[in-house]
Amino acid sequence: MAPTPLAAKSPYELRVHLGRGVPETDVRTALATGDMGFLHSFTTGSTVDGPGVRVVAWTAGCMWRCLYCHNPDTWTLTNGIPVTLAQAAEELGRYRHGLKTMGGGFTLSGGEALMQDRFAVKLFAAAKAMGIHTALDTNGYLGSRLSDAELQTIDLVLLDLKGWDPERHRHLTGMDVAPTLEFARRLAALGRPIWVRFVLVPGLTDDPADVDAIARFAAGLGTVRRVDVLPFHQMGRFKWKELGLDYALDHVEPPSAEQVARTCAAFHAAGLEAY
Numbered sequence: 001m002a003p004t005p006l007a008a009k010s011p012y013e014l015r016v017h018l019g020r021g022v023p024e025t026d027v028r029t030a031l032a033t034g035d036m037g038f039l040h041s042f043t044t045g046s047t048v049d050g051p052g053v054r055v056v057a058w059t060a061g062c063m064w065r066c067l068y069c070h071n072p073d074t075w076t077l078t079n080g081i082p083v084t085l086a087q088a089a090e091e092l093g094r095y096r097h098g099l100k101t102m103g104g105g106f107t108l109s110g111g112e113a114l115m116q117d118r119f120a121v122k123l124f125a126a127a128k129a130m131g132i133h134t135a136l137d138t139n140g141y142l143g144s145r146l147s148d149a150e151l152q153t154i155d156l157v158l159l160d161l162k163g164w165d166p167e168r169h170r171h172l173t174g175m176d177v178a179p180t181l182e183f184a185r186r187l188a189a190l191g192r193p194i195w196v197r198f199v200l201v202p203g204l205t206d207d208p209a210d211v212d213a214i215a216r217f218a219a220g221l222g223t224v225r226r227v228d229v230l231p232f233h234q235m236g237r238f239k240w241k242e243l244g245l246d247y248a249l250d251h252v253e254p255p256s257a258e259q260v261a262r263t264c265a266a267f268h269a270a271g272l273e274a275y
Protein backbone atom coordinates (compact mmCIF):
# COMPACT_ATOMS: atom_id res chain seq x y z
CA MET A 1 0.00 0.00 0.00
CA ALA A 2 1.32 3.48 -0.87
CA PRO A 3 2.35 5.55 2.16
CA THR A 4 -0.21 8.13 3.30
CA PRO A 5 0.81 11.50 1.84
CA LEU A 6 1.56 14.33 4.24
CA ALA A 7 -0.74 16.64 2.28
CA ALA A 8 -4.46 16.28 2.97
CA LYS A 9 -7.48 18.00 1.51
CA SER A 10 -8.65 18.83 5.03
CA PRO A 11 -8.01 17.77 8.63
CA TYR A 12 -11.30 15.87 8.47
CA GLU A 13 -9.53 12.97 6.80
CA LEU A 14 -9.49 10.15 9.36
CA ARG A 15 -5.89 9.12 9.96
CA VAL A 16 -4.80 6.44 12.44
CA HIS A 17 -1.77 4.30 13.28
CA LEU A 18 0.55 6.05 10.80
CA GLY A 19 3.40 6.21 13.32
CA ARG A 20 2.65 2.92 15.01
CA GLY A 21 5.88 1.27 13.88
CA VAL A 22 8.13 3.91 15.45
CA PRO A 23 9.95 2.40 18.48
CA GLU A 24 9.09 3.93 21.85
CA THR A 25 12.69 5.12 22.35
CA ASP A 26 12.56 6.98 19.03
CA VAL A 27 9.29 8.61 20.06
CA ARG A 28 10.89 9.78 23.29
CA THR A 29 13.96 11.09 21.44
CA ALA A 30 11.71 12.89 18.96
CA LEU A 31 9.81 14.60 21.78
CA ALA A 32 13.01 15.56 23.59
CA THR A 33 14.88 16.92 20.57
CA GLY A 34 12.18 18.09 18.19
CA ASP A 35 14.11 16.64 15.28
CA MET A 36 11.11 14.56 14.32
CA GLY A 37 7.43 15.27 14.69
CA PHE A 38 4.20 13.35 14.29
CA LEU A 39 1.81 15.08 11.93
CA HIS A 40 -1.74 14.30 10.95
CA SER A 41 -1.22 16.28 7.75
CA PHE A 42 -0.36 19.50 6.00
CA THR A 43 -3.21 21.41 4.41
CA THR A 44 -3.05 24.48 2.19
CA GLY A 45 -5.35 27.35 1.41
CA SER A 46 -6.91 27.89 4.83
CA THR A 47 -8.40 31.33 5.41
CA VAL A 48 -9.63 30.63 8.95
CA ASP A 49 -6.44 29.78 10.82
CA GLY A 50 -4.79 33.18 11.05
CA PRO A 51 -4.37 36.18 8.75
CA GLY A 52 -4.31 35.73 4.98
CA VAL A 53 -4.02 32.35 3.34
CA ARG A 54 -2.34 29.74 5.53
CA VAL A 55 -0.49 26.49 5.23
CA VAL A 56 -1.44 24.51 8.30
CA ALA A 57 0.49 21.62 9.84
CA TRP A 58 -1.82 19.54 12.02
CA THR A 59 0.06 17.80 14.80
CA ALA A 60 -0.90 14.53 16.43
CA GLY A 61 -1.21 14.23 20.20
CA CYS A 62 -3.58 15.93 22.61
CA MET A 63 -4.17 15.33 26.31
CA TRP A 64 -7.54 17.13 26.35
CA ARG A 65 -10.78 15.35 25.64
CA CYS A 66 -13.15 18.07 24.45
CA LEU A 67 -16.66 16.75 24.02
CA TYR A 68 -16.93 18.58 20.72
CA CYS A 69 -13.48 17.67 19.36
CA HIS A 70 -13.64 17.51 15.58
CA ASN A 71 -10.46 15.49 15.19
CA PRO A 72 -10.22 12.79 17.87
CA ASP A 73 -7.86 10.82 15.62
CA THR A 74 -5.28 13.49 16.53
CA TRP A 75 -5.44 12.60 20.24
CA THR A 76 -2.89 9.79 19.82
CA LEU A 77 0.65 10.88 18.96
CA THR A 78 1.46 7.75 16.97
CA ASN A 79 -1.63 8.14 14.80
CA GLY A 80 0.45 10.85 13.09
CA ILE A 81 2.96 10.46 10.27
CA PRO A 82 6.57 10.58 11.53
CA VAL A 83 8.17 13.53 9.74
CA THR A 84 11.69 14.82 10.19
CA LEU A 85 12.11 18.49 10.93
CA ALA A 86 13.97 18.84 7.61
CA GLN A 87 11.04 17.26 5.71
CA ALA A 88 8.51 19.51 7.42
CA ALA A 89 10.59 22.62 6.73
CA GLU A 90 11.06 21.57 3.10
CA GLU A 91 7.31 21.07 2.70
CA LEU A 92 6.69 24.51 4.15
CA GLY A 93 9.38 26.04 1.96
CA ARG A 94 7.49 24.98 -1.16
CA TYR A 95 4.83 27.54 -0.31
CA ARG A 96 6.91 30.42 0.98
CA HIS A 97 6.67 32.70 -2.06
CA GLY A 98 2.93 32.15 -2.44
CA LEU A 99 2.32 32.77 1.25
CA LYS A 100 4.16 36.06 1.14
CA THR A 101 2.29 37.16 -1.98
CA MET A 102 -1.05 36.36 -0.32
CA GLY A 103 -0.20 37.98 3.01
CA GLY A 104 -0.52 34.62 4.70
CA GLY A 105 1.75 32.33 6.61
CA PHE A 106 2.18 29.11 8.50
CA THR A 107 -0.03 27.88 11.31
CA LEU A 108 0.80 24.97 13.58
CA SER A 109 -2.37 23.40 14.91
CA GLY A 110 -3.50 20.02 16.13
CA GLY A 111 -4.24 18.00 18.20
CA GLU A 112 -2.33 20.11 20.67
CA ALA A 113 0.83 21.40 19.02
CA LEU A 114 2.66 21.96 22.32
CA MET A 115 2.56 18.23 23.08
CA GLN A 116 5.52 18.37 20.65
CA ASP A 117 6.93 21.63 21.91
CA ARG A 118 10.53 21.09 20.77
CA PHE A 119 9.39 20.22 17.25
CA ALA A 120 7.10 23.26 17.27
CA VAL A 121 9.90 25.58 18.35
CA LYS A 122 12.28 24.28 15.69
CA LEU A 123 9.68 24.41 12.94
CA PHE A 124 8.73 27.98 13.86
CA ALA A 125 12.41 28.95 13.79
CA ALA A 126 12.72 27.38 10.32
CA ALA A 127 9.63 29.26 9.14
CA LYS A 128 10.94 32.57 10.47
CA ALA A 129 14.30 31.92 8.76
CA MET A 130 12.32 31.68 5.49
CA GLY A 131 10.55 34.95 6.27
CA ILE A 132 7.19 33.26 6.81
CA HIS A 133 4.59 34.64 9.26
CA THR A 134 3.99 32.13 12.06
CA ALA A 135 0.93 31.30 14.13
CA LEU A 136 0.35 28.73 16.86
CA ASP A 137 -3.12 27.37 17.50
CA THR A 138 -3.16 26.03 21.06
CA ASN A 139 -5.32 25.33 24.09
CA GLY A 140 -2.50 26.99 26.04
CA TYR A 141 -2.24 24.31 28.72
CA LEU A 142 1.44 23.60 28.01
CA GLY A 143 2.44 27.18 27.28
CA SER A 144 4.97 27.12 30.12
CA ARG A 145 7.08 24.75 28.00
CA LEU A 146 8.06 27.70 25.78
CA SER A 147 10.59 30.27 26.93
CA ASP A 148 9.99 33.97 26.45
CA ALA A 149 12.58 33.95 23.65
CA GLU A 150 10.83 31.06 21.92
CA LEU A 151 7.53 32.89 22.08
CA GLN A 152 9.15 35.69 20.08
CA THR A 153 9.34 33.35 17.06
CA ILE A 154 5.55 33.07 17.05
CA ASP A 155 3.97 36.09 15.41
CA LEU A 156 0.46 35.26 16.55
CA VAL A 157 -1.09 32.89 19.08
CA LEU A 158 -4.55 31.57 18.26
CA LEU A 159 -5.63 30.83 21.81
CA ASP A 160 -8.58 28.52 22.30
CA LEU A 161 -10.63 29.69 25.27
CA LYS A 162 -13.14 26.93 25.67
CA GLY A 163 -14.90 27.94 28.83
CA TRP A 164 -14.71 29.98 32.01
CA ASP A 165 -16.42 28.26 34.90
CA PRO A 166 -13.82 25.75 36.20
CA GLU A 167 -16.32 22.93 36.70
CA ARG A 168 -17.93 23.37 33.31
CA HIS A 169 -14.50 23.66 31.69
CA ARG A 170 -13.43 20.39 33.28
CA HIS A 171 -16.63 18.71 32.15
CA LEU A 172 -16.12 20.01 28.61
CA THR A 173 -12.40 19.30 28.20
CA GLY A 174 -11.37 16.99 31.04
CA MET A 175 -8.78 19.60 32.11
CA ASP A 176 -8.35 22.65 34.34
CA VAL A 177 -8.83 26.08 32.84
CA ALA A 178 -6.23 27.82 35.05
CA PRO A 179 -3.05 27.02 33.03
CA THR A 180 -4.68 28.35 29.86
CA LEU A 181 -5.59 31.63 31.57
CA GLU A 182 -2.10 31.83 33.02
CA PHE A 183 -0.59 31.42 29.55
CA ALA A 184 -2.89 34.13 28.21
CA ARG A 185 -1.73 36.52 30.93
CA ARG A 186 1.90 35.69 30.20
CA LEU A 187 1.48 36.31 26.46
CA ALA A 188 -0.15 39.63 27.25
CA ALA A 189 2.63 40.61 29.65
CA LEU A 190 5.10 39.91 26.86
CA GLY A 191 3.05 41.99 24.45
CA ARG A 192 2.41 39.03 22.16
CA PRO A 193 -0.58 39.32 19.79
CA ILE A 194 -3.47 36.92 20.40
CA TRP A 195 -6.54 35.89 18.47
CA VAL A 196 -9.04 34.22 20.77
CA ARG A 197 -10.99 31.28 19.41
CA PHE A 198 -14.24 30.34 21.07
CA VAL A 199 -16.33 27.37 19.96
CA LEU A 200 -20.02 28.06 20.48
CA VAL A 201 -21.93 24.90 21.36
CA PRO A 202 -25.61 25.32 22.26
CA GLY A 203 -26.27 24.10 25.78
CA LEU A 204 -22.58 23.58 26.50
CA THR A 205 -20.61 26.81 26.05
CA ASP A 206 -23.35 29.38 25.57
CA ASP A 207 -23.97 30.36 29.18
CA PRO A 208 -24.19 34.18 28.93
CA ALA A 209 -22.35 34.73 32.22
CA ASP A 210 -19.47 32.54 31.03
CA VAL A 211 -19.31 34.26 27.63
CA ASP A 212 -19.30 37.66 29.32
CA ALA A 213 -16.55 36.57 31.68
CA ILE A 214 -14.41 35.28 28.81
CA ALA A 215 -15.01 38.52 26.91
CA ARG A 216 -14.00 40.66 29.89
CA PHE A 217 -10.93 38.54 30.51
CA ALA A 218 -9.88 38.68 26.85
CA ALA A 219 -10.43 42.42 26.63
CA GLY A 220 -8.43 42.97 29.82
CA LEU A 221 -5.39 41.25 28.33
CA GLY A 222 -4.79 44.19 26.01
CA THR A 223 -3.13 42.18 23.21
CA VAL A 224 -6.20 40.36 21.84
CA ARG A 225 -6.57 41.61 18.27
CA ARG A 226 -9.61 39.58 17.32
CA VAL A 227 -12.05 36.94 18.50
CA ASP A 228 -13.27 34.14 16.25
CA VAL A 229 -16.59 32.70 17.37
CA LEU A 230 -16.61 29.25 15.79
CA PRO A 231 -20.05 27.67 15.48
CA PHE A 232 -20.11 24.03 16.54
CA HIS A 233 -20.74 21.61 13.67
CA GLN A 234 -20.99 17.86 13.24
CA MET A 235 -18.24 17.33 10.64
CA GLY A 236 -16.12 15.39 13.12
CA ARG A 237 -18.90 13.08 14.32
CA PHE A 238 -17.98 10.27 11.93
CA LYS A 239 -14.50 10.09 13.46
CA TRP A 240 -15.89 9.39 16.94
CA LYS A 241 -17.97 6.57 15.46
CA GLU A 242 -15.10 5.14 13.40
CA LEU A 243 -12.82 5.19 16.44
CA GLY A 244 -15.46 3.51 18.63
CA LEU A 245 -15.64 6.50 20.99
CA ASP A 246 -18.76 7.58 22.87
CA TYR A 247 -19.93 10.82 21.32
CA ALA A 248 -22.04 12.90 23.70
CA LEU A 249 -23.13 15.56 21.20
CA ASP A 250 -25.02 13.40 18.72
CA HIS A 251 -28.19 15.42 19.09
CA VAL A 252 -26.68 18.89 19.44
CA GLU A 253 -27.57 21.24 16.60
CA PRO A 254 -25.20 23.93 15.35
CA PRO A 255 -26.00 27.36 16.84
CA SER A 256 -28.37 29.61 14.93
CA ALA A 257 -27.14 32.77 13.21
CA GLU A 258 -28.85 34.73 16.02
CA GLN A 259 -26.96 32.81 18.71
CA VAL A 260 -23.67 33.46 16.92
CA ALA A 261 -24.53 37.14 16.53
CA ARG A 262 -25.46 37.39 20.23
CA THR A 263 -22.16 35.84 21.22
CA CYS A 264 -20.20 38.17 18.94
CA ALA A 265 -22.13 41.05 20.48
CA ALA A 266 -20.94 40.03 23.96
CA PHE A 267 -17.34 40.28 22.75
CA HIS A 268 -18.07 43.58 20.98
CA ALA A 269 -19.54 44.94 24.21
CA ALA A 270 -16.23 44.24 25.91
CA GLY A 271 -14.48 46.26 23.21
CA LEU A 272 -13.18 43.40 21.06
CA GLU A 273 -13.43 42.70 17.34
CA ALA A 274 -15.36 39.47 16.96
CA TYR A 275 -16.52 37.51 13.92
Ligand code: SF4
Pocket: 062, 063, 064, 065, 066, 068, 069, 070, 071, 072, 074, 110, 111, 112, 139, 173
Ligand atom coordinates in the same frame (compact mmCIF):
# COMPACT_ATOMS: atom_id res chain seq x y z
S1 SF4 B 1 -7.85 20.59 22.60
FE1 SF4 B 1 -8.40 20.49 20.42
S2 SF4 B 1 -7.57 18.51 19.67
FE2 SF4 B 1 -7.56 18.46 21.92
S3 SF4 B 1 -9.48 17.44 22.45
FE3 SF4 B 1 -9.85 19.65 22.49
S4 SF4 B 1 -10.62 20.18 20.44
FE4 SF4 B 1 -9.65 18.13 20.32
